[in-house]
Amino acid sequence: MIAPPQDRHTARADKPVVLFLIGMRINKPLAVGKWRRVAAAMPKMLKELSARPDSGLLWFHTYLSVPVIMVQQYWESFDKLLAYAHDKSGAHFPAWGEFNRRIGYSEGAVGIWHETYLIEPGKFETVYGNMPPFGLAAATSRVPAEGRLAAAKNRFQIDSASTP
Numbered sequence: 001m002i003a004p005p006q007d008r009h010t011a012r013a014d015k016p017v018v019l020f021l022i023g024m025r026i027n028k029p030l031a032v033g034k035w036r037r038v039a040a041a042m043p044k045m046l047k048e049l050s051a052r053p054d055s056g057l058l059w060f061h062t063y064l065s066v067p068v069i070m071v072q073q074y075w076e077s078f079d080k081l082l083a084y085a086h087d088k089s090g091a092h093f094p095a096w097g098e099f100n101r102r103i104g105y106s107e108g109a110v111g112i113w114h115e116t117y118l119i120e121p122g123k124f125e126t127v128y129g130n131m132p133p134f135g136l137a138a139a140t141s142r143v144p145a146e147g148r149l150a151a152a153k154n155r156f157q158i159d160s161a162s163t164p
Contacts, residue, residue: 004130010145010155011126011137013119017058018078019136022114023070031109037102038110041095042071048091049084056080058139074139078118125156 022042026035042062049057056076063070075081085092103110119136126136127145148154 002132004132006130008145008150009128009131009137009142010149011124011128011135011140012143013121013124013136013140015121016077017119017136017139018075018081019117019119020073020075020081020114021070021116022073023068023112025069025111025113026067026109027111028107028109029067031107034103034107034109038099038112039069041091041098042069045091045095046071055084057084059135061134072135074136078116081116122157125152127152127155 024035024038024042028034046060046062049055049060057080058074058076060071060073063072084090085096087093099112124136128134128137128142133142143149145155
């Protein structure tokens, strides 16, 4: 593991960014044939997106806390996220169809969910202490949380014109 930097930073986003949280929950652990398919689909999608810099995916991180798996993603725009979701040649569209055909919502063996948020410049606040680039700072840019940006109330106003 690479040693984290010993500093304090915040994120600066010069344009809107989309935060997309997506995940699944294993409701019936013995129904392995149901939830395994869902769990196996996401790594394929992330690999595909990572290989396509024009996809709009800026950064992601996967969290495992059984029975829940969640992926935190930052996207350039909601339009690019939707374009990927509906791209019939991509990995998501067939996986979505397979979920609806094979698993669906009647048995409840596996739950799926997502949340989408628009993060606009000057309308968010972040701080990272002793952390490598992570989250919004990894998806946008990282600036020292010092001077004016040492306080959360001032970080909430950060935009492209703000300087530490």
